[in-house]
Amino acid sequence: MKIKFLTVLTIAIAFFISACGKSDADLTKAVNEKLAADKITGVTVAVKDGVATLTGEVADVTVKTKAETSAKSVEGIKNVVSTDLKTKPLPVATPAAPDPALTGKINESLKKAGCTGATVAVTNGKVTVSGEVPGAKYAECVQVIMQSGITGIDNQLKKGK
Amino acid sequence: MSAQEKYQSLLELANQNGTTYELTEGDNGTLVITGTAPSAEAKQALWDEYNRLDPDYKSGDLILNITTGDAAGGGANTYTVESGDSLSKIAGKYGIQWKAIWDANRDILHDPDKIYPGQELKIPI
Numbered sequence: 001m002k003i004k005f006l007t008v009l010t011i012a013i014a015f016f017i018s019a020c021g022k023s024d025a026d027l028t029k030a031v032n033e034k035l036a037a038d039k040i041t042g043v044t045v046a047v048k049d050g051v052a053t054l055t056g057e058v059a060d061v062t063v064k065t066k067a068e069t070s071a072k073s074v075e076g077i078k079n080v081v082s083t084d085l086k087t088k089p090l091p092v093a094t095p096a097a098p099d100p101a102l103t104g105k106i107n108e109s110l111k112k113a114g115c116t117g118a119t120v121a122v123t124n125g126k127v128t129v130s131g132e133v134p135g136a137k138y139a140e141c142v143q144v145i146m147q148s149g150i151t152g153i154d155n156q157l158k159k160g161k
Numbered sequence: 162m163s164a165q166e167k168y169q170s171l172l173e174l175a176n177q178n179g180t181t182y183e184l185t186e187g188d189n190g191t192l193v194i195t196g197t198a199p200s201a202e203a204k205q206a207l208w209d210e211y212n213r214l215d216p217d218y219k220s221g222d223l224i225l226n227i228t229t230g231d232a233a234g235g236g237a238n239t240y241t242v243e244s245g246d247s248l249s250k251i252a253g254k255y256g257i258q259w260k261a262i263w264d265a266n267r268d269i270l271h272d273p274d275k276i277y278p279g280q281e282l283k284i285p286i
Contacts, residue, residue, distance in 0.1 A: 060165060060172060060184055061163075061165040061166055061169050061172065062169060062172045062173050062176055065169070065173075087165060089186075090184050090185050090186040090192075091185050091186070092185065092186055092187075093185035093186060093187040093188075093191075093193040093224075094185075096286075097286040098256060098286075099256070100255060100256020100257075101255045101256055101257060101284075101286035102286075103254075103255075103256075104240075104254040104255030104256065104284070104286070105238065105255065105284070105286060107254065108239075108240050108241070108254070108284075111241075112241065124188070125187070125188065126187075126188045138217070139208065139212070139218075142217075142218045143208065143225075146218075146224050146225050146226050147226050147227070147228065149226070150187075150224060151185075151187035151188050151191065151193060151224065152187045152188025152189065152191045152221070152224070153191070153221050153224060154221055155217075155218055155219050155221055159217075
C-alpha cells in the first residue's frame with residue numbers, strides 16, 4: 001500500500017515537472033543566449049507557452065533562416081513564428097560609371113575575354129546584351145558583364161558554336 | 162518570392178565558403194550581390210549555384226559581381242590599343258575626354274599622338 005502510494009506520487013511529480021518544463025522567461029533567456037552565441041543580431045524574442053516569436057530586422061534572408069534554426073534548437077521551444085522578422089530593405093545599387101563609360105568598359109572586357117558577337121547597350125546602369133557568342137565562352141561572357149558594375153541586365157545573349 | 166529567397170542557397174554558400182558580400186537593389190528589384198571570394202574555386206562554386214538556380218542566367222533578377230582577392234580580373238579598366246586607334250577615338254568608346262586618358266597614362270605615354278598597338282592604357286572611369 002505504501003509502495004503504491006509512493007509510485008503514484010512519483011509519477012504525479014514527474015508528470016507535473018515535464019508538463020511545466022521551463023518557464024517562458026527561462027526559454028526567452030535561453031533563446032537570446034543561443035542567438036548571441038550564433039552571432040545573430042537584430043532579433044527580439046518573445047516566448048509564450050513554448051512558442052518563440054521572433055521580430056526585428058536582420059541583414060538578409062540567410063540570417064533570418066539561421067535565427068529560426070537557432071531558436072528551434074533550444075530545448076523546450078515547440079515552435080518558432082517569424083512572420084514579422086524582416087530583412088533589411090536593401091540600399092539602391094548605383095552603377096559603377098556613367099552609361100558610355102560602362103559600355104566602353106564592357107566592350108573592352110568582352111573583347112579581352114574572346115566574347116566576339118555580343119552587343120551591349122547600357123541605359124541607367126542596366127545592360128541589354130544580345131547577339132551570339134561561342135557556347136564554350138557563354139558563362140565567361142555573362143560573368144564579364146556582371147562584373148562591370150551594372151545594376152540591371154536583360155540577357156538576350158545566345159550560345160553559338 | 163523575392164530574389165533574396167530565390168537565391169538563398171547561393172548566399173548560404175557564400176557564407177560557407179568565405180565569400181564576403183553586400184546586397185543592394187538594382188533595376189526593378191534586381192538583387193545585386195557585390196563581393197569578394199577567397200579563391201577562384203569559391204567564386205566558381207557560386208557561379209555554378211547561380212546556373213543551377215537560373216539556367217544560363219536568363220532571368221535578369223540577379224547581378225553576381227564577385228571578384229577574387231587578387232586582381233585576377235585581367236585589369237577591367239584597361240584598354241588594349243589596336244591598330245588605327247587614337248586617344249580621342251578610344252576616349253569616344255568610353256564617353257570621356259582624350260585628355261583624361263592622356264593624364265592617366267603619362268607614365269607610359271610621352272606624346273599624345275604616339276600610341277602603339279598592344280599598349281595597355283589605364284582608363285580613368
